[in-house]
Amino acid sequence: MNVVQPIRDPDVIEGIKQYLKLRSFRNYLFFCMGIYSGLRVSDLLHLRVGMVRGTHITIVEKKTKKKKRFIIHPSIRDDLDRYIAGKDDNEFLFPSRQIKKKSRLRGQPFDRSTAYKMLNDAAREFGLKEIGTHTMRKTWGYHLYMQDDRNLALLMEMFNHSDQTTTLRYIGITQDMMDAAIMKLA
Structure with a gap:
């Protein structure tokens, strides 16, 4: 299994947001x-338009079957409202542009492989x-x-981790600490 990292630099995050916004x-x-x-x-991928019309989203996670409620970040509210204007509440928020091969359905969510490709294309642009x-x-x-x-403690709860070490490793803090310790060696 490949280890993936968080994007640590806020400027890179902003750059990726602008890069993606210009393309899609x-x-x-x-x-x-x-x-x-x-x-x-x-x-x-399974969010629907009606779920994001308010200030909070409530979902049942597919993996854990746990109910989760969270706020929609205010910095994207206007863009989100513009995006969903005129859309039906039952539409998927992130639909594929293609017709699904097996079911022949339109408007289904895009695939996780599409998400992977989109993220990696943007990542390549930023090294x-x-x-x-x-x-x-x-x-x-x-x-x-x-x-x-x-x-x-909040992160442990959100990620459903049972110990701090797992959470710190998951978000890349352990790697940062190891890198810093090695750099301090004389």
Whole structure:
């Protein structure tokens, strides 16, 4: 299994947001929802328009079957409202542009492989390596932790981790600490 990293540099995050926004408003909002919610890609892909009309989103996570409620980040509210204007509440928030091969359905969510390709294309533009679909979730956790390390208990809860070590390793803090320790060697 490949290890993926969070995006640590806030300037790179802003750059990726602008890069995506110029290419696809849908992909830009997908990335923003990922880095501001901590949701897994599988949960992001199954959001529906009606779920994001208010200030908070409530979902049942696909993997854990746990109910989760979180706020929509104010910095993307206007863009999100513009994106969903005129859309039906039952439409998927991030629909594929293609017709699904097996079911022949339109308007289904795009695939996680599409998310992976989109993220990696953007990452390449910014010289990032070790990027995958969990990068957005890890980025959210990393920056929440860096903002205030007292958020560790919250992150453990959000990620459903049973110990701090797992959470710190997941968001890349352990790697940062090892890198810093090696750099201090005389």
